[in-house]
Amino acid sequence: xxxxxxxVEIRQARKCYGDLEVLKNISLKVNKGQIIAIIGPSGxxxxxxxxxxxxxxxxxxxxxxxxxTQVNKKLPHKQYENHINKVRQNIGMVFQHFNLFPHLSxxxxxxxxxxxxxxxxxxxxxxxxEEQLEHVGLSDRIDYYPSQLSGGQKQRVAIAxxxxxxxxxxxxxxxxxxxxxxLVEEVNLVxxxxxxxxxxxxxxxxxxxxxxxxxxxILFMDGGxxxxxxxxxxxxxxxxxxxxxxxxxxxxxxxxxxxx
Numbered sequence: 036x037x038x039x040x041x042x043v044e045i046r047q048a049r050k051c052y053g054d055l056e057v058l059k060n061i062s063l064k065v066n067k068g069q070i071i072a073i074i075g076p077s078g079x080x081x082x083x084x085x086x087x088x089x090x091x092x093x094x095x096x097x098x099x100x101x102x103x104t105q106v107n108k109k110l111p112h113k114q115y116e117n118h119i120n121k122v123r124q125n126i127g128m129v130f131q132h133f134n135l136f137p138h139l140s141x142x143x144x145x146x147x148x149x150x151x152x153x154x155x156x157x158x159x160x161x162x163x164x165e166e167q168l169e170h171v172g173l174s175d176r177i178d179y180y181p182s183q184l185s186g187g188q189k190q191r192v193a194i195a196x197x198x199x200x201x202x203x204x205x206x207x208x209x210x211x212x213x214x215x216x217x218l219v220e221e222v223n224l225v226x227x228x229x230x231x232x233x234x235x236x237x238x239x240x241x242x243x244x245x246x247x248x249x250x251x252x253i254l255f256m257d258g259g260x261x262x263x264x265x266x267x268x269x270x271x272x273x274x275x276x277x278x279x280x281x282x283x284x285x286x287x288x289x290x291x292x293x294x295x
Contacts, residue, residue: 041100042067042235043088043204048097050083050259057083058094059259065204068233072240072250072267076282079256081239082208088237089126089206090119101125101203124152127197127205131213133189135181135196141168142177145196152200160199167195171225187218194225204235212241243286247271255279 041064050058057080065071073081086092088099090107099106106122108115135144145167146160155163168174171191181189190210197205207226211219223245229236230249240246246253247267254264255276263276274280 041065042069042102043237044098044100045084045088046098046100048084048087048099049095050080050087050092051095057259058087061097061259061261063254063261065235065237067235069252070230070234070236070238070250071252071254072238072246073254073256074240074243074246074282075254075256075262080259081256084256085206085208085237085239088204089123089128091128120152124200125203127200127202129190129193129197129205129207129210131209133181133186133193133213135189135192137181139180140177141173141179141181141184141192144181144192145199148196149199163199164195167198168192170198170228171195172221185218186214187221190214190218190222191225194222204237205229207236207238207240209239209241211245243271243283255282257282 043065045061045063048058048061049056061084073084075081083092087094088106090099094107101122104122106119108118110118136147139147142161142164145164146157149155149160149163150157164177165174168177171194173188173191173195176184176188176192181192184192210226211222214222219242223242226236226238227249238246238250250267252264253267253270255262255270257278263270263274263279270279271283274283
């Protein structure tokens with residue numbers, strides 16, 4: 036496994052907003068079928084790193100690669116637009132706040148991108164929508180509108196929409212943090228199913244138990260750097276770095292104080 040060519044690779048990533056350096060020379064390799072969970076306090080650079088993978092938040096320095104393609108190529112504007120649109124077809128992303136089009140039905144939300152970007156027929160797009168909604172347990176909601184869905188259902192539609200593009204890797208940016216606690220598990224179950232199917236996934240999450248249950252590797256970030264990384268059993272049970280220990284202890288205390 037360690038000798039396999041990386042499926043996703045980040046090389047010496049730096050991101051600055053003026054004088055503020057939010058990513059500090061981070062390198063990361065993800066193999067095909069691997070699930071990486073990124074944890075850490077707010078403002079540690081987790082989401083910035085994730086969004087750099089599909090160049091939504093372009094790096095100041097460094098490179099991002101998907102297989103043999105450099106994602107963040109420096110190209111003239113029109114060439115870049117063509118390049119990044121093609122690359123993003125292979126990178127599914129699910130955001131914290133769903134980002135569904137409120138004026139479109141569930142069916143239309145899911146079929147829009149495959150028809151526009153891949154040029155597939157209405158019938159094929161409908162088949163994809165039905166298939167992916169079955170995947171996330173929402174076949175009966177295909178002609179509903181987002182306003183008719185719960186938060187958990189909206190997020191599952193967002194996952195189905197990303198999967199309809201048949202991506203090579205899925206990125207999840209705090210996909211459950213905007214949900215009521217009782218709706219979190221229904222989204223986590225969909226992500227667990229994808230993990231069982233060996234979908235390559237990079238997940239930014241604040242849910243330690245979920246990260247421990249699905250991830251092959253955990254990255255703990257703080258202050259724009261990867262402080263510590265390792266398999267879940269090592270990082271959660273026997274962290275080596277004092278900052279990791281402190282973060283996990285605070286998280287455990289916060290959970291203990293939370294109402295049952």
